[in-house]
Amino acid sequence: MALLYKCSWRGCSKILKEKGYCEIHKPKIDKANKQRYKVYKTNRLIDEEQRKYQVFYSSKQWLSIRDSVISSCYGIDIVELYRTGKVLQGYTCHHINTLDNCWDRRLDTTNLIYLTESNHQFIHKEMNKGIREEKAIIKILISLKNKFDDEYKN
Secondary structure: OOOEEEOOOOOOOOEEOOOOOOOOOHHHOOHHHHHHHHHHHHHHHHOHHHHHHHHHHOOHHHHHHHHHHHHHOOOEOHHHHHHHOOOEEOOEEEEOOOOOOOHHHOOOHHHEEEEOHHHHHHHHHHHOOOHHHHHHHHHHHHHHHHHHHHHHOO
């Protein structure tokens, strides 16, 4: 079965054969969005805490660990696999226990899971609802990661 990709547009569930945006959302990605992101990134570098995260995400250590995590899950979104049965290419390496809460686990592969952008945003949205919801999401992600490891790595 070939890997499929979700449209990168938030909330769009159109399935594509290659990474990117569907024909509906491609035209909406323009210079203004790129400029807005540049401003956002610059502002993150001003804040000392956010700067620490940006420096970390550019480090050789992180890029190496990230590649290892992607390889270990064959580049697919494990959440999507168990939620819908679809094999979709991941996009973002997510810290199950966030950097804000567990800086010491930033390079721990057991704390990382590869997700599509839409699943990544959904998980953050749910985690931001409250401590109980955050703990529930963390528990689900750990169990899905363990289930995948048991089924596909042994």
